[in-house]
Amino acid sequence: MTAATGSHTIDLQARQLCCERDDRVLFDNLGLQLKNGELLQLAGPNGAGKTTLLRLLAGLNRDYQGELLWQGRALTAVYSEYAAQRLYMGHLAALKKTLTPIENLRWLTAAWAVGEDDLWRALDEVQLYGYEETPCMQLSAGQQRRVGLARLALAERGVGPCPLWILDEPFTALDKAGVAWLEGRLQQHVESQGAVVITSHHALENIASLRRLELGALI
Structure with missing residues (x-):
């Protein structure tokens, strides 16, 4: 575990x-x-x-x-x-479009014991390297989806407190690489005794x- x-x-x-x-x-x-x-x-x-x-x-x-x-x-x-x-993610990206990915991720994980380096690594893992400080309104739908999904990378590293994930259509707008990443994250989570x-x-x-x-x- x-x-x-x-x-x-x-x-x-x-x-x-x-x-x-x-x-x-x-x-x-x-x-x-x-x-x-x-x-x-x-x-x-x-x-x-x-x-x-x-x-x-x-x-x-x-x-x-x-x-x-x-x-x-x-x-x-x-x-x-x-x-x-529990971590709940609705079918909408639930981002503030005028904020950047790093700003949104800080807001989304404000209740977690998350370090700044963890946030940047999570965005890198969801392939947003170079877009961390771009306003989300300028990102594609798939990139905006990845910002929210970066929370799963944080939880899997152990800095997130949520063993139960409740996810509504998280694959929406993802390309093949994003789909493969999310499938891997889901598999890792259940293998580590999450649900x-x-x-x-x-x-x-x-x-x-x-x-x-x-x-x-x-x-």
Whole structure:
């Protein structure tokens, strides 16, 4: 086990989870459990509720029936403790476009014990060498995506505190090199006993410990 997860025990559960939107049931009686060393891919057609489920699992949406548990306790009761151990990345890049990659990364990791050298090395790893001080508005969509993904490089080095990654379409806008890098990071994370919940239309068959949950089949 590497320092990326330390001695953290990951045990995220959903029991009889039900969620509706606009009088339409997205999923009902949903159950899942995620533990160390596992990657769960949420699949299904557009509108099946994949992003909604991710936000529920991240603790960002409480509009549901059923139970969400973290290490056997109600997630809402231990949210602060839980949020400190999970990294949530939405489908948008979530950057301040007028800031540079290095400035954005400082902001995104402000709560982490991250050194300045670590930030620069992380941007180098995601192939943004030479763009660190370019305003993000001047970068391509794929480069902007890489700025946010640089957090995964920091977490894998052990300076990030988040053994659980919750990722919404992280492969969006990446080229082949970026896809290969992200696949490698996901694999390393589960091998180091971290855990991942991910939505993606990208095939992830090369990643060990992969499980799939097809939301469209739940209704």
